Amino acid sequence: MDSNCGKYDFSVLCRHCDNECSDAVPCQLTGTLPEWLKGQLIYNGPGLTKVGKNEFCHAFDASALLQKFEISNGMVKYSSRFVRSKTYEQNQAAGTITRAEFGTPAPASKGMFSRLLDAMDPEKMFSDNALVSVIGIGEHHFAMCETPFMLQINPDNLDTKERINVNKRYGLMTQSPHPIVASDGVYTVGQGVGVTGPKYNILRFPLDGNLKEGKIVASVPARWRLSPAYMHSMAMTENYAVLIEQPLAVSLSELLSDIVSNAPFIAGLKWHNEPVLIHIVDRKTWKQVKTRYVADPFFFMHIANAYEDGEHIVLDVPTYKDSSILHNMFINTLREQRGKNTQDYVDSFKSTLHRFVIPLNTKGKDKLITLPGTSCTASWSGNEILLQREKLTQIPLENPCINPKKRALKHQYLWAMGPDPNGGDSGFVMKLDIASGEKFMFMEDNIYCAAPEFVAKPEATNEDDGVILLQCINSQDENKAYLLVLNASDMTEICRASVTTASAVPMPLHGHYIPVTGQ
Protein backbone atom coordinates (compact mmCIF):
# COMPACT_ATOMS: atom_id res chain seq x y z
CA MET A 1 0.00 0.00 0.00
CA ASP A 2 1.24 3.47 -0.91
CA SER A 3 2.08 5.11 2.38
CA ASN A 4 1.91 8.67 1.03
CA CYS A 5 -0.73 10.93 2.54
CA GLY A 6 0.14 13.91 0.36
CA LYS A 7 -3.27 15.52 0.06
CA TYR A 8 -4.49 15.18 3.62
CA ASP A 9 -4.75 18.61 5.24
CA PHE A 10 -3.65 18.26 8.86
CA SER A 11 -4.32 21.99 9.41
CA VAL A 12 -8.04 21.23 9.88
CA LEU A 13 -7.01 20.96 13.53
CA CYS A 14 -6.30 24.68 13.68
CA ARG A 15 -9.25 26.15 11.81
CA HIS A 16 -10.27 29.34 13.58
CA CYS A 17 -13.85 29.29 14.84
CA ASP A 18 -14.68 32.89 15.70
CA ASN A 19 -18.42 32.49 16.09
CA GLU A 20 -19.87 29.83 18.34
CA CYS A 21 -23.26 28.40 17.43
CA SER A 22 -25.01 28.69 20.78
CA ASP A 23 -28.54 28.31 19.39
CA ALA A 24 -28.91 24.74 18.17
CA VAL A 25 -29.65 24.58 14.46
CA PRO A 26 -31.45 21.70 12.72
CA CYS A 27 -29.35 19.55 10.40
CA GLN A 28 -30.48 18.23 7.05
CA LEU A 29 -30.95 14.46 7.17
CA THR A 30 -30.30 11.88 4.54
CA GLY A 31 -31.11 8.27 5.36
CA THR A 32 -33.09 7.32 8.43
CA LEU A 33 -32.11 7.67 12.06
CA PRO A 34 -32.57 4.50 14.07
CA GLU A 35 -35.69 5.03 16.18
CA TRP A 36 -33.93 3.95 19.36
CA LEU A 37 -31.04 6.40 18.94
CA LYS A 38 -31.67 9.37 21.22
CA GLY A 39 -28.90 11.29 22.90
CA GLN A 40 -26.15 13.86 22.66
CA LEU A 41 -22.78 13.41 21.01
CA ILE A 42 -20.43 16.08 22.34
CA TYR A 43 -16.93 16.65 21.02
CA ASN A 44 -14.17 18.76 22.49
CA GLY A 45 -11.18 20.19 20.68
CA PRO A 46 -9.29 23.28 19.61
CA GLY A 47 -11.58 26.11 18.48
CA LEU A 48 -10.44 29.69 18.83
CA THR A 49 -6.91 29.99 17.50
CA LYS A 50 -6.68 33.80 17.76
CA VAL A 51 -7.43 36.36 20.43
CA GLY A 52 -7.41 39.89 19.05
CA LYS A 53 -4.34 40.09 16.82
CA ASN A 54 -2.51 37.32 18.66
CA GLU A 55 -2.48 33.76 17.48
CA PHE A 56 -1.67 30.72 19.55
CA CYS A 57 1.37 28.72 18.40
CA HIS A 58 0.20 25.11 18.70
CA ALA A 59 -3.03 23.30 17.81
CA PHE A 60 -3.31 22.18 21.46
CA ASP A 61 -3.31 25.81 22.64
CA ALA A 62 -6.47 27.02 20.89
CA SER A 63 -9.39 27.75 23.22
CA ALA A 64 -11.62 24.71 23.73
CA LEU A 65 -14.72 24.43 21.57
CA LEU A 66 -17.51 21.99 22.40
CA GLN A 67 -19.46 20.78 19.36
CA LYS A 68 -22.70 18.91 19.93
CA PHE A 69 -25.11 16.86 17.84
CA GLU A 70 -28.40 16.31 19.66
CA ILE A 71 -30.42 13.39 18.34
CA SER A 72 -34.08 13.33 19.33
CA ASN A 73 -37.53 12.86 17.79
CA GLY A 74 -36.09 11.87 14.44
CA MET A 75 -34.10 15.13 14.23
CA VAL A 76 -30.48 16.16 14.71
CA LYS A 77 -29.46 19.62 15.91
CA TYR A 78 -25.95 21.07 15.95
CA SER A 79 -24.58 23.61 18.41
CA SER A 80 -21.17 24.72 19.65
CA ARG A 81 -19.86 26.72 22.61
CA PHE A 82 -16.45 27.73 23.85
CA VAL A 83 -15.53 26.32 27.25
CA ARG A 84 -15.57 29.26 29.65
CA SER A 85 -12.31 28.49 31.38
CA LYS A 86 -10.72 31.19 33.51
CA THR A 87 -8.09 31.55 30.80
CA TYR A 88 -10.70 31.98 28.06
CA GLU A 89 -12.52 34.66 30.07
CA GLN A 90 -9.27 36.42 30.94
CA ASN A 91 -8.10 36.40 27.29
CA GLN A 92 -11.45 37.70 26.05
CA ALA A 93 -11.50 40.48 28.64
CA ALA A 94 -7.94 41.53 27.76
CA GLY A 95 -8.41 41.07 24.00
CA THR A 96 -5.13 39.19 23.84
CA ILE A 97 -3.40 35.98 24.94
CA THR A 98 -2.66 36.43 28.62
CA ARG A 99 -0.85 33.25 29.61
CA ALA A 100 1.37 30.44 28.43
CA GLU A 101 -0.14 27.34 26.82
CA PHE A 102 1.42 24.01 25.78
CA GLY A 103 3.19 25.52 22.75
CA THR A 104 2.68 29.23 23.33
CA PRO A 105 5.06 31.15 25.61
CA ALA A 106 3.79 33.58 28.22
CA PRO A 107 3.19 37.11 26.89
CA ALA A 108 6.28 39.28 26.78
CA SER A 109 4.72 41.59 29.36
CA LYS A 110 5.18 38.85 31.97
CA GLY A 111 8.72 39.18 33.28
CA MET A 112 10.99 36.36 34.39
CA PHE A 113 10.40 37.00 38.11
CA SER A 114 6.66 36.87 37.60
CA ARG A 115 6.96 33.64 35.59
CA LEU A 116 9.07 32.03 38.31
CA LEU A 117 6.55 33.07 40.96
CA ASP A 118 3.72 31.58 38.88
CA ALA A 119 5.66 28.31 38.64
CA MET A 120 5.25 27.89 42.41
CA ASP A 121 1.50 27.51 42.03
CA PRO A 122 -0.10 25.20 39.40
CA GLU A 123 -3.19 27.44 39.52
CA LYS A 124 -1.06 30.20 38.03
CA MET A 125 1.40 28.11 36.09
CA PHE A 126 -1.08 26.13 33.96
CA SER A 127 -3.82 27.38 31.73
CA ASP A 128 -7.17 25.73 32.45
CA ASN A 129 -8.08 25.59 28.75
CA ALA A 130 -9.68 22.11 28.82
CA LEU A 131 -9.71 21.20 25.12
CA VAL A 132 -9.10 17.47 24.89
CA SER A 133 -12.07 15.39 26.02
CA VAL A 134 -15.55 15.30 27.53
CA ILE A 135 -16.17 12.67 30.15
CA GLY A 136 -19.13 11.58 32.24
CA ILE A 137 -18.90 10.65 35.92
CA GLY A 138 -22.30 9.77 37.35
CA GLU A 139 -24.68 12.51 36.27
CA HIS A 140 -21.88 15.03 35.88
CA HIS A 141 -19.94 15.91 32.76
CA PHE A 142 -16.53 17.51 32.49
CA ALA A 143 -14.29 19.04 29.85
CA MET A 144 -10.71 17.93 30.45
CA CYS A 145 -7.16 18.24 29.23
CA GLU A 146 -3.86 17.30 30.85
CA THR A 147 -3.58 20.17 33.29
CA PRO A 148 -5.06 19.62 36.76
CA PHE A 149 -8.42 21.25 36.02
CA MET A 150 -11.78 19.66 35.32
CA LEU A 151 -14.45 22.02 34.04
CA GLN A 152 -17.97 20.84 34.65
CA ILE A 153 -20.27 21.46 31.72
CA ASN A 154 -24.01 21.33 31.22
CA PRO A 155 -24.57 18.99 28.26
CA ASP A 156 -27.97 20.54 27.53
CA ASN A 157 -26.75 24.06 26.75
CA LEU A 158 -22.94 23.54 26.84
CA ASP A 159 -22.59 26.10 29.62
CA THR A 160 -19.47 25.87 31.76
CA LYS A 161 -20.27 25.38 35.46
CA GLU A 162 -17.98 24.51 38.35
CA ARG A 163 -14.20 24.22 37.98
CA ILE A 164 -12.28 21.63 39.99
CA ASN A 165 -8.54 21.83 40.60
CA VAL A 166 -7.24 18.32 41.26
CA ASN A 167 -3.86 19.75 42.21
CA LYS A 168 -5.33 21.53 45.20
CA ARG A 169 -7.32 18.50 46.34
CA TYR A 170 -5.03 15.63 45.40
CA GLY A 171 -1.66 17.12 44.51
CA LEU A 172 -1.71 16.09 40.85
CA MET A 173 0.38 18.31 38.55
CA THR A 174 -1.05 16.69 35.41
CA GLN A 175 -3.76 14.14 34.72
CA SER A 176 -4.96 11.83 31.99
CA PRO A 177 -7.94 13.28 30.10
CA HIS A 178 -9.22 9.71 29.61
CA PRO A 179 -10.46 8.46 32.99
CA ILE A 180 -11.68 4.87 33.15
CA VAL A 181 -15.13 4.02 34.45
CA ALA A 182 -14.80 0.75 36.38
CA SER A 183 -17.34 -1.03 38.56
CA ASP A 184 -15.94 0.43 41.77
CA GLY A 185 -15.06 3.95 40.71
CA VAL A 186 -13.65 6.21 38.04
CA TYR A 187 -9.88 6.09 37.74
CA THR A 188 -7.36 8.51 36.35
CA VAL A 189 -3.60 8.85 36.58
CA GLY A 190 -1.47 11.93 37.01
CA GLN A 191 1.95 13.12 37.95
CA GLY A 192 2.47 13.90 41.62
CA VAL A 193 5.54 14.82 43.61
CA GLY A 194 6.73 12.79 46.59
CA VAL A 195 9.70 13.17 48.91
CA THR A 196 11.73 10.81 46.73
CA GLY A 197 10.77 12.48 43.45
CA PRO A 198 7.99 12.39 40.87
CA LYS A 199 5.33 9.69 41.04
CA TYR A 200 2.43 8.44 38.96
CA ASN A 201 -0.57 8.64 41.22
CA ILE A 202 -3.75 6.71 40.47
CA LEU A 203 -6.77 8.70 41.63
CA ARG A 204 -10.18 7.12 42.16
CA PHE A 205 -13.43 9.11 42.15
CA PRO A 206 -16.72 7.65 43.36
CA LEU A 207 -19.15 6.60 40.63
CA ASP A 208 -21.63 9.29 41.68
CA GLY A 209 -19.25 11.95 40.36
CA ASN A 210 -18.54 13.61 43.72
CA LEU A 211 -15.03 14.82 42.94
CA LYS A 212 -14.52 15.98 46.53
CA GLU A 213 -14.50 12.35 47.65
CA GLY A 214 -11.65 11.16 45.42
CA LYS A 215 -8.71 9.19 46.79
CA ILE A 216 -5.17 8.47 45.66
CA VAL A 217 -5.12 4.68 45.73
CA ALA A 218 -1.65 3.95 44.34
CA SER A 219 1.66 5.68 43.73
CA VAL A 220 4.33 4.41 41.37
CA PRO A 221 7.71 6.16 41.46
CA ALA A 222 8.97 7.56 38.14
CA ARG A 223 12.14 5.81 36.97
CA TRP A 224 13.96 9.07 36.12
CA ARG A 225 14.38 11.17 39.24
CA LEU A 226 13.56 14.53 37.69
CA SER A 227 11.65 13.40 34.65
CA PRO A 228 8.18 11.88 34.93
CA ALA A 229 6.88 10.36 31.69
CA TYR A 230 4.07 11.85 29.65
CA MET A 231 1.05 9.61 30.33
CA HIS A 232 -2.01 10.49 28.26
CA SER A 233 -3.90 7.36 29.27
CA MET A 234 -3.72 4.26 31.46
CA ALA A 235 -5.46 0.89 31.32
CA MET A 236 -7.31 -1.19 33.87
CA THR A 237 -8.13 -4.90 33.81
CA GLU A 238 -10.24 -6.76 36.35
CA ASN A 239 -7.32 -7.18 38.75
CA TYR A 240 -4.60 -4.83 37.55
CA ALA A 241 -3.85 -1.26 36.55
CA VAL A 242 -1.39 -0.84 33.68
CA LEU A 243 0.84 2.23 33.47
CA ILE A 244 3.04 2.66 30.40
CA GLU A 245 6.11 4.73 31.23
CA GLN A 246 7.18 5.86 27.77
CA PRO A 247 10.45 7.55 26.73
CA LEU A 248 8.78 10.97 26.37
CA ALA A 249 9.00 12.66 29.74
CA VAL A 250 8.79 16.09 31.32
CA SER A 251 12.25 17.28 32.25
CA LEU A 252 11.80 19.29 35.45
CA SER A 253 15.24 20.88 35.09
CA GLU A 254 14.51 21.81 31.46
CA LEU A 255 11.14 23.19 32.56
CA LEU A 256 12.86 25.49 35.00
CA SER A 257 15.27 26.83 32.39
CA ASP A 258 12.32 27.20 29.99
CA ILE A 259 10.53 29.35 32.53
CA VAL A 260 13.60 31.56 32.77
CA SER A 261 13.98 31.78 28.97
CA ASN A 262 10.19 31.86 28.41
CA ALA A 263 10.14 28.80 26.17
CA PRO A 264 6.77 27.01 25.99
CA PHE A 265 5.96 23.85 27.98
CA ILE A 266 6.50 21.58 24.96
CA ALA A 267 10.20 22.51 25.08
CA GLY A 268 10.38 20.83 28.49
CA LEU A 269 9.48 17.42 27.05
CA LYS A 270 12.51 15.21 26.60
CA TRP A 271 12.85 11.94 24.65
CA HIS A 272 14.89 9.41 26.62
CA ASN A 273 16.24 6.87 24.19
CA GLU A 274 15.45 4.03 26.54
CA PRO A 275 12.95 1.18 26.54
CA VAL A 276 9.33 1.62 27.52
CA LEU A 277 8.75 0.44 31.08
CA ILE A 278 5.35 -1.07 31.85
CA HIS A 279 4.18 -1.00 35.46
CA ILE A 280 1.55 -3.48 36.60
CA VAL A 281 -0.29 -2.55 39.80
CA ASP A 282 -2.34 -5.12 41.70
CA ARG A 283 -5.78 -3.64 42.34
CA LYS A 284 -6.29 -5.67 45.53
CA THR A 285 -3.23 -4.28 47.31
CA TRP A 286 -2.56 -1.26 45.07
CA LYS A 287 1.10 -2.32 45.09
CA GLN A 288 3.22 -2.84 42.01
CA VAL A 289 3.90 -6.41 40.98
CA LYS A 290 7.62 -7.06 41.36
CA THR A 291 8.29 -8.11 37.75
CA ARG A 292 9.77 -5.41 35.55
CA TYR A 293 8.43 -5.37 31.98
CA VAL A 294 10.15 -3.50 29.16
CA ALA A 295 9.56 -3.02 25.43
CA ASP A 296 11.42 -1.30 22.59
CA PRO A 297 10.91 2.49 22.64
CA PHE A 298 7.65 3.93 21.30
CA PHE A 299 5.37 6.90 21.82
CA PHE A 300 1.66 6.44 22.52
CA MET A 301 -1.39 8.39 23.53
CA HIS A 302 -4.36 6.02 23.69
CA ILE A 303 -4.82 2.47 24.93
CA ALA A 304 -7.68 0.75 23.09
CA ASN A 305 -8.26 -1.85 25.79
CA ALA A 306 -6.52 -4.18 28.21
CA TYR A 307 -7.87 -7.44 29.56
CA GLU A 308 -6.75 -10.58 31.33
CA ASP A 309 -6.63 -13.86 29.43
CA GLY A 310 -5.36 -16.79 31.47
CA GLU A 311 -2.19 -15.67 33.20
CA HIS A 312 -1.63 -12.78 30.80
CA ILE A 313 -2.64 -9.20 30.29
CA VAL A 314 -3.41 -8.36 26.66
CA LEU A 315 -2.88 -4.72 25.75
CA ASP A 316 -3.83 -3.10 22.42
CA VAL A 317 -2.31 0.30 21.76
CA PRO A 318 -1.54 2.45 18.70
CA THR A 319 2.18 3.25 18.89
CA TYR A 320 4.39 5.81 17.13
CA LYS A 321 8.11 5.50 16.51
CA ASP A 322 8.68 8.73 18.43
CA SER A 323 6.88 11.85 19.65
CA SER A 324 7.55 14.08 16.63
CA ILE A 325 3.79 14.27 15.99
CA LEU A 326 3.55 16.70 18.92
CA HIS A 327 6.17 19.02 17.42
CA ASN A 328 4.48 18.82 14.02
CA MET A 329 1.27 20.29 15.34
CA PHE A 330 2.54 23.85 15.66
CA ILE A 331 0.02 25.98 13.77
CA ASN A 332 2.63 27.43 11.40
CA THR A 333 3.89 23.95 10.54
CA LEU A 334 0.37 22.60 9.99
CA ARG A 335 -0.27 25.42 7.52
CA GLU A 336 3.14 25.23 5.80
CA GLN A 337 2.64 21.52 5.12
CA ARG A 338 -0.84 21.99 3.66
CA GLY A 339 -0.95 20.67 0.08
CA LYS A 340 2.72 19.59 0.09
CA ASN A 341 3.12 17.20 2.97
CA THR A 342 6.65 15.84 3.18
CA GLN A 343 7.09 12.13 3.80
CA ASP A 344 8.70 12.70 7.22
CA TYR A 345 5.82 14.94 8.21
CA VAL A 346 3.16 12.43 7.20
CA ASP A 347 5.09 9.57 8.81
CA SER A 348 5.11 11.37 12.15
CA PHE A 349 1.28 11.12 12.22
CA LYS A 350 1.27 7.38 11.54
CA SER A 351 0.71 5.02 14.37
CA THR A 352 0.64 1.25 14.24
CA LEU A 353 -1.90 -0.71 16.23
CA HIS A 354 0.14 -3.10 18.33
CA ARG A 355 -0.72 -5.83 20.76
CA PHE A 356 1.42 -6.68 23.77
CA VAL A 357 0.93 -9.81 25.84
CA ILE A 358 2.22 -9.42 29.38
CA PRO A 359 2.77 -12.69 31.24
CA LEU A 360 1.77 -12.75 34.93
CA ASN A 361 3.00 -15.01 37.75
CA THR A 362 6.21 -15.72 35.88
CA LYS A 363 8.25 -17.18 38.74
CA GLY A 364 9.88 -20.45 37.72
CA LYS A 365 8.34 -20.47 34.25
CA ASP A 366 10.40 -21.09 31.10
CA LYS A 367 7.62 -20.44 28.62
CA LEU A 368 6.23 -17.07 29.57
CA ILE A 369 3.39 -16.74 27.03
CA THR A 370 1.03 -19.66 26.68
CA LEU A 371 -1.75 -17.75 24.93
CA PRO A 372 -2.72 -19.33 21.59
CA GLY A 373 -3.08 -17.27 18.42
CA THR A 374 -0.55 -14.53 19.14
CA SER A 375 2.90 -13.82 17.78
CA CYS A 376 3.74 -11.64 20.78
CA THR A 377 6.72 -12.87 22.74
CA ALA A 378 8.11 -12.31 26.21
CA SER A 379 11.57 -13.33 27.34
CA TRP A 380 13.82 -12.78 30.31
CA SER A 381 16.54 -10.20 29.76
CA GLY A 382 18.54 -10.12 32.98
CA ASN A 383 15.98 -9.37 35.70
CA GLU A 384 13.48 -7.86 33.28
CA ILE A 385 10.96 -9.35 30.89
CA LEU A 386 11.32 -8.03 27.35
CA LEU A 387 8.01 -7.86 25.49
CA GLN A 388 7.89 -8.10 21.70
CA ARG A 389 4.73 -6.74 20.15
CA GLU A 390 2.49 -7.91 17.34
CA LYS A 391 1.11 -5.66 14.58
CA LEU A 392 -2.68 -5.97 14.39
CA THR A 393 -3.16 -4.12 11.09
CA GLN A 394 -1.06 -2.44 8.40
CA ILE A 395 -3.32 0.62 8.35
CA PRO A 396 -2.17 3.52 10.55
CA LEU A 397 -5.03 4.51 12.82
CA GLU A 398 -5.82 6.47 15.96
CA ASN A 399 -8.52 7.19 18.53
CA PRO A 400 -9.49 3.53 18.88
CA CYS A 401 -12.80 2.65 20.50
CA ILE A 402 -14.45 -0.61 21.46
CA ASN A 403 -17.91 -1.60 22.61
CA PRO A 404 -17.83 -0.11 26.16
CA LYS A 405 -19.29 -3.36 27.54
CA LYS A 406 -16.00 -5.01 26.51
CA ARG A 407 -13.76 -2.72 28.54
CA ALA A 408 -11.38 -4.91 30.54
CA LEU A 409 -12.80 -7.95 28.74
CA LYS A 410 -11.60 -9.75 25.62
CA HIS A 411 -12.75 -7.68 22.65
CA GLN A 412 -12.94 -8.90 19.09
CA TYR A 413 -13.70 -5.63 17.34
CA LEU A 414 -12.13 -2.23 17.35
CA TRP A 415 -13.08 0.96 15.52
CA ALA A 416 -10.63 3.77 14.73
CA MET A 417 -9.95 6.66 12.33
CA GLY A 418 -7.15 8.29 10.39
CA PRO A 419 -6.09 10.00 7.14
CA ASP A 420 -6.62 8.11 3.86
CA PRO A 421 -3.67 5.67 3.84
CA ASN A 422 -3.57 5.94 0.02
CA GLY A 423 -2.85 9.65 0.10
CA GLY A 424 -6.20 11.04 -0.97
CA ASP A 425 -7.94 14.14 0.34
CA SER A 426 -10.10 12.24 2.79
CA GLY A 427 -10.13 10.55 6.13
CA PHE A 428 -11.49 7.15 7.09
CA VAL A 429 -13.12 5.35 9.92
CA MET A 430 -12.83 1.59 10.07
CA LYS A 431 -13.82 -1.52 11.91
CA LEU A 432 -11.16 -4.14 12.54
CA ASP A 433 -11.98 -7.72 13.42
CA ILE A 434 -8.92 -8.59 15.46
CA ALA A 435 -9.61 -12.32 15.33
CA SER A 436 -9.80 -12.57 11.52
CA GLY A 437 -8.05 -9.39 10.40
CA GLU A 438 -11.16 -8.50 8.36
CA LYS A 439 -11.65 -4.76 7.85
CA PHE A 440 -14.62 -2.60 6.95
CA MET A 441 -13.89 0.98 6.02
CA PHE A 442 -15.96 4.12 5.50
CA MET A 443 -14.26 6.72 3.32
CA GLU A 444 -15.53 9.52 1.08
CA ASP A 445 -13.75 12.26 -0.91
CA ASN A 446 -13.09 15.43 1.14
CA ILE A 447 -14.72 14.00 4.26
CA TYR A 448 -12.43 13.90 7.32
CA CYS A 449 -13.45 11.67 10.21
CA ALA A 450 -13.19 12.52 13.91
CA ALA A 451 -12.91 9.95 16.71
CA PRO A 452 -15.63 7.27 16.47
CA GLU A 453 -18.01 6.34 19.30
CA PHE A 454 -19.70 2.95 19.49
CA VAL A 455 -23.33 2.89 20.67
CA ALA A 456 -24.91 -0.52 21.23
CA LYS A 457 -28.42 -1.26 20.03
CA PRO A 458 -30.92 -1.91 22.79
CA GLU A 459 -30.84 -5.62 23.67
CA ALA A 460 -27.84 -6.19 21.42
CA THR A 461 -26.40 -9.68 21.55
CA ASN A 462 -23.33 -9.35 19.32
CA GLU A 463 -20.32 -7.22 20.22
CA ASP A 464 -20.71 -5.19 16.99
CA ASP A 465 -24.49 -4.87 17.14
CA GLY A 466 -24.98 -1.13 17.15
CA VAL A 467 -23.93 2.05 15.42
CA ILE A 468 -20.79 4.09 15.07
CA LEU A 469 -21.36 7.79 15.56
CA LEU A 470 -18.83 10.33 14.46
CA GLN A 471 -18.46 13.95 13.51
CA CYS A 472 -17.02 14.65 10.08
CA ILE A 473 -15.80 17.84 8.48
CA ASN A 474 -15.23 18.81 4.86
CA SER A 475 -11.72 19.63 3.66
CA GLN A 476 -13.10 21.82 0.85
CA ASP A 477 -15.78 23.67 2.81
CA GLU A 478 -14.72 24.73 6.28
CA ASN A 479 -18.25 25.72 7.29
CA LYS A 480 -19.71 22.23 6.96
CA ALA A 481 -20.19 19.78 9.81
CA TYR A 482 -21.74 16.34 9.67
CA LEU A 483 -22.86 13.64 12.02
CA LEU A 484 -22.53 10.19 10.50
CA VAL A 485 -24.44 7.20 11.78
CA LEU A 486 -22.85 4.00 10.48
CA ASN A 487 -23.82 0.38 10.91
CA ALA A 488 -21.07 -0.73 13.31
CA SER A 489 -20.91 -4.24 11.88
CA ASP A 490 -20.14 -3.35 8.24
CA MET A 491 -19.59 0.46 8.35
CA THR A 492 -22.34 1.20 5.84
CA GLU A 493 -23.99 4.59 6.19
CA ILE A 494 -27.41 4.60 7.86
CA CYS A 495 -27.93 8.32 8.24
CA ARG A 496 -26.11 11.61 7.73
CA ALA A 497 -26.96 14.92 9.39
CA SER A 498 -25.40 17.92 7.60
CA VAL A 499 -25.22 21.53 8.68
CA THR A 500 -23.60 24.71 7.40
CA THR A 501 -22.34 26.93 10.19
CA ALA A 502 -21.55 30.65 10.37
CA SER A 503 -17.93 29.98 11.27
CA ALA A 504 -15.20 27.49 10.42
CA VAL A 505 -15.57 24.01 11.90
CA PRO A 506 -12.27 22.71 13.31
CA MET A 507 -11.51 19.00 13.58
CA PRO A 508 -12.37 17.98 17.16
CA LEU A 509 -10.23 15.65 19.26
CA HIS A 510 -12.49 13.38 21.36
CA GLY A 511 -16.22 12.78 21.63
CA HIS A 512 -18.58 11.51 24.31
CA TYR A 513 -22.06 10.11 23.80
CA ILE A 514 -24.74 10.70 26.42
CA PRO A 515 -27.86 8.62 25.82
CA VAL A 516 -31.19 10.05 26.99
CA THR A 517 -31.91 8.80 30.49
CA GLY A 518 -33.34 5.32 30.53
CA GLN A 519 -31.54 4.13 27.39
Ligand SMILES: [Fe+2]
Ligand atom coordinates in the same frame (compact mmCIF):
# COMPACT_ATOMS: atom_id res chain seq x y z
FE1 LIG B 1 -6.60 11.70 23.87
